[in-house]
Amino acid sequence: MTAGLRGIGFTVGWLPERRAHAIVPTIDGQPLLDLIDQFELAAGMQPSGGAYGGLIPTFYRYGPLNEHFLGKENPGLGPKTAVLGCECGDVGCWPLMARITPTGNLVVWDDFEQGHRPARDYSSFGPFRFDRRQYDAALDMLCAEIAATESSDEL
Template sequence: MTSNDIRFDCRHRSDGGPLVIVPRIDGALLTELIDGFEIAAGMQPAGDAYGGLIPEFFRFGPMQDHFIGRSTNAMGPKTPVLGCECGEWGCWPLMARITVTTDLVTWDAFEQPHRATRDYAAFGPFQFDRHPYDDALRALSEVIGSGVDDARV
């Protein structure tokens, strides 16, 4: 299997609000990827339901820990990779199992916990080479710490 590329878009909400983090996989925003999947699968509701994670609204802990599945607040075996478009991750999250090895980081077993009957088996898995993944997380942490307004890292 070929490796996927990951980056993180960091933007302030259009209302000038807090910083929002959206993973970008192989150049496409994860919000767009999941919208396309849910719409194609005939899921309702679908489309424009997800938004990025807003660290200011919830204490995820360092994003470097969060995106390797070690968020400081226990959320069960899965990690929220997207939140609701309203800004609250618990409202409508996209959860994933994040598995980390020496060489790879894998996102799989996606779920929408408020719709347990939905089948996400055909979404993903996404596999990332560990070193570029760690580089993307370091860049994300630098942007969060720097106060930069908008960045793709």
């Protein structure tokens, strides 16, 4: 990995109580859920710790995930991208939003916010810079895994 660049991945987990799959981004192998909890707790934000959950595609129409995680604007969520939803599964309830900027060689996540708490300062959370080829490969793997899980759900 080039200096200053992070590794991105996406974990797909099954939520039996919701009968749905949830997507959690990982940065350098650490779930974004853990990274944001650590940041908010250290900053003394309340509420914090356990407030977020993965994105649940069956609960919200994100559109193609490879477009969503490249920062395509979603109706109702504004110009930023939901990278985590609420722990309840509703992306509109308590989402972690970020600006996602793809370029030729990089994808950058920055300008994080919790839309229901606009006074919170996330300026020292990130930015996270990813190699575009590695990022695209991770998105391809995510899309393939989601397609496989949807196919097995139909059986």
